[in-house]
Amino acid sequence: MMLVDKFRSYNIGLKLSLTFISVIIFCSLPLSFLAIGYLGNKLRQHIENSIESAVVSQETELRNLLLFEDYWKAFNKIESLSQIPGISEVLLVGSDYRVIASSKPEEHPVGRYFLNNSYHLRIPIMSYDYPVGYVLYKLDSKYIQDAILPLKLITFGVTFVFILIGTFLGLFISLRITNRLRYIKDMIEKFKTGVIPSKKEFWERDELTELADFLHKNLSSLAQMLSNLNFARNFYESFFNSLQEVVLILDSGGYIYFCNRAIEDYGFSFENLLGRRVGVLLVEPRVRRSIRESVERKNAYTDVVKLRNRNRKESYALLLLKPWEEGFICTLKDITELKMSEEQVKRMELFSMLGEMSAHLAHELKNAMLPLKLLSEVESWNEEDVKVVKTSVERIDRIVSNFFYFTRPINDEKQRFNSVEMIEHILKLYEPLMKKKEVKLYLDIDAFELYTNKTAMEIILSNLLKNAIDAVDKGGTIKLALKRAEGKVLLTVEDNGHGIPEKLLKKVFDPFFSTKRDGTGLGLSTVMRYVQILEGKISVSSQEGKGTSFQVEVKA
Amino acid sequence: MIFLILLFAAFIVWSKEINVGFTAVITREDLKTIREFLNYLSNRTGFNFNPVFAKSYDEMDFFLFSGKVDMAYICGAPFVEGHKRFGYSIVVAPTTSEGPHYYSYVITKKDKPYKSILDFKGKPFAFSDPKSNSGSVAPSYFLLKLGHNPSEFFKPLIYTYSHYESILAVYKGFVEGASVDSIVYEHTSRVAPHLVSSLKVIQRFGPFPSTPIVASNRLDKSTVEAIRKALLEMHRNEEGRKILKSMGISGFTYISPAHYRVISSMIDYIAKSNR
Numbered sequence: 001m002m003l004v005d006k007f008r009s010y011n012i013g014l015k016l017s018l019t020f021i022s023v024i025i026f027c028s029l030p031l032s033f034l035a036i037g038y039l040g041n042k043l044r045q046h047i048e049n050s051i052e053s054a055v056v057s058q059e060t061e062l063r064n065l066l067l068f069e070d071y072w073k074a075f076n077k078i079e080s081l082s083q084i085p086g087i088s089e090v091l092l093v094g095s096d097y098r099v100i101a102s103s104k105p106e107e108h109p110v111g112r113y114f115l116n117n118s119y120h121l122r123i124p125i126m127s128y129d130y131p132v133g134y135v136l137y138k139l140d141s142k143y144i145q146d147a148i149l150p151l152k153l154i155t156f157g158v159t160f161v162f163i164l165i166g167t168f169l170g171l172f173i174s175l176r177i178t179n180r181l182r183y184i185k186d187m188i189e190k191f192k193t194g195v196i197p198s199k200k201e202f203w204e205r206d207e208l209t210e211l212a213d214f215l216h217k218n219l220s221s222l223a224q225m226l227s228n229l230n231f232a233r234n235f236y237e238s239f240f241n242s243l244q245e246v247v248l249i250l251d252s253g254g255y256i257y258f259c260n261r262a263i264e265d266y267g268f269s270f271e272n273l274l275g276r277r278v279g280v281l282l283v284e285p286r287v288r289r290s291i292r293e294s295v296e297r298k299n300a301y302t303d304v305v306k307l308r309n310r311n312r313k314e315s316y317a318l319l320l321l322k323p324w325e326e327g328f329i330c331t332l333k334d335i336t337e338l339k340m341s342e343e344q345v346k347r348m349e350l351f352s353m354l355g356e357m358s359a360h361l362a363h364e365l366k367n368a369m370l371p372l373k374l375l376s377e378v379e380s381w382n383e384e385d386v387k388v389v390k391t392s393v394e395r396i397d398r399i400v401s402n403f404f405y406f407t408r409p410i411n412d413e414k415q416r417f418n419s420v421e422m423i424e425h426i427l428k429l430y431e432p433l434m435k436k437k438e439v440k441l442y443l444d445i446d447a448f449e450l451y452t453n454k455t456a457m458e459i460i461l462s463n464l465l466k467n468a469i470d471a472v473d474k475g476g477t478i479k480l481a482l483k484r485a486e487g488k489v490l491l492t493v494e495d496n497g498h499g500i501p502e503k504l505l506k507k508v509f510d511p512f513f514s515t516k517r518d519g520t521g522l523g524l525s526t527v528m529r530y531v532q533i534l535e536g537k538i539s540v541s542s543q544e545g546k547g548t549s550f551q552v553e554v555k556a
Numbered sequence: 557m558i559f560l561i562l563l564f565a566a567f568i569v570w571s572k573e574i575n576v577g578f579t580a581v582i583t584r585e586d587l588k589t590i591r592e593f594l595n596y597l598s599n600r601t602g603f604n605f606n607p608v609f610a611k612s613y614d615e616m617d618f619f620l621f622s623g624k625v626d627m628a629y630i631c632g633a634p635f636v637e638g639h640k641r642f643g644y645s646i647v648v649a650p651t652t653s654e655g656p657h658y659y660s661y662v663i664t665k666k667d668k669p670y671k672s673i674l675d676f677k678g679k680p681f682a683f684s685d686p687k688s689n690s691g692s693v694a695p696s697y698f699l700l701k702l703g704h705n706p707s708e709f710f711k712p713l714i715y716t717y718s719h720y721e722s723i724l725a726v727y728k729g730f731v732e733g734a735s736v737d738s739i740v741y742e743h744t745s746r747v748a749p750h751l752v753s754s755l756k757v758i759q760r761f762g763p764f765p766s767t768p769i770v771a772s773n774r775l776d777k778s779t780v781e782a783i784r785k786a787l788l789e790m791h792r793n794e795e796g797r798k799i800l801k802s803m804g805i806s807g808f809t810y811i812s813p814a815h816y817r818v819i820s821s822m823i824d825y826i827a828k829s830n831r
Contacts, residue, residue: 071714072682072721075730105729110680111712 013174020166047086088140267310471497577628600786659762660690743804
């Protein structure tokens, strides 16, 4: 396994060379050994045939030498046989293996008995059908080895040359491959830095060169494209960053993957926001929830939102969320100053209104207290006087209560409640009054869940309904509608009363303004105040003699 | 007419063919020297000499007896027998610097420990020819005198039928030792020094009268005389000396048959012992 792991980590040149060498060794060496072995056997066979034919041709003479024990002639004969190439020793022995002659007399002296050994081959000298002696001989293995040595040297030399060629070929091919691979790698590396090296020509016209050319061509086009894109990106980035508005690009899940530098004004950085939801920038949970829902529904969303500001400043922005491609573009236009100015105007208006209110209140109280002042100068009160005092006190109480009701603070706690239940609750309060005036009530109520300040909603509805009831004559008609559209709740209260003259229409929401004889003039002011608390809008339309319609639009 | 008679006589003389037999006493392989020797004789005598080789002394005896050979260069022992049986006459006998005699050398390889022929007991040993004096009779006589039968003493006793081949047999290690003619041994030491350089003489028997050139009794005396004369004078001229040197001898001399009694007595002893 270690060898395999080692092999895997070798470079392509070494692998190619090793493959070539292995192929050469596994193909060439066995063939070489076979050829050498075959030649050796052939040579051995040839030598054996040579001596056997020599013995056969001289069999008569050898037989006579054996019979006459002519040692010296036998020796000469055997010595001549031993001269056959490839024979190292020849002996002539009798049938009892007594040595008659030996080409190596020192080893096998004449007259001694030959001790059988397997290295000697035997050719019988026959007389009729029985052997009278044998020619024993031994092959000269050194001669055979020497004879095949040139073939061995040539074979191994050729194999070695092939191995060398294989190694060099492997190295050469790998060098050519790695050279081009390195070129491709460099090209890609440089491409990452935006540079494309000049095209390199290679001798080979194979797939690798084609790949290199193909890559060069396409990367060049890509580089050009990237350059254009880069320019565009820089342009748009600069453009985006030069914007005072915060621009956020969100993916389909609502996660930020781009934002411009305007966000830094709020103490955030792009790195802080990357991969996070827009909600991280927003203070109000309601807005966060609304944006989440818009993202889920792929809807656009617009709202004035309070932003988190790490610079510890209170910031407001106009948030626009718009679907774009697969994601969203979200812009945040800072309206803090506008908001501040608005608040200031409101405050000034409030101060002005308070001054006016105080004057009205003082006037109303003075009017209400006038009978008491007159009666205080009378020494004794009759029943009528007491009644006047009582009425005056009640009037003062109502004025103070309404004022108190108008100015009392309310908590801004929100809760969930059903639209139909709220309408039913308010109608139940005014049911006796409507019955008394025989009011025809037309309802167009959608059933849905609201999430807002319930008390404020009830006060708004209650005051508008009370106004409508007061406005209509006996048997008059009131239309009450409650709808939901685009995350907003629309409340419409319409009556067919006398209507409001156009010149007074602008003052209907002013405190202490009333067209009614005994009205405190705080009802619609209260409605306006609560609509503002709910950050909604209220509008009125009226025609004299035909009726009045109030439309309230709040987020809920 | 006289001229014609002389011419005819000369033609007869010139045309006389004499076959000369050569045995193991001379290195038969040295055919060049033999041809030069016979050519020399032809030039000196006017006869035509043809060499005839025999494998053994017995064969040469037969050639002399049958007339195939007119004169032969044989060993002392066959001469003794042939002289007795067929009337061979001595033409000449070779002489060396030491005289007209020679020895029987017992030779072995230089690296062998043998000191005497007696040390070869149970070893392969080579005799040249059963009828050779130096190559068989002398060592057999010596052994028999000491109570050893050569054919049982050596294991085995090998006959090479040539002193030169006995030298070769020792040289090649086929036999442990051999008894050879001292003249052939010395001659071999000159013509084939590489053979003798690895050999040594550990014992010698003799001296014996040298191996004679004998003539068949069919060869007329005048011819024998002419040949003898040519041979006896051979050492006196440059050409003759050169050939003699090649033959390993210094010249020829005449020895009477009586000198060969010593060999005859040895042969008789051996014959008696084998009975």
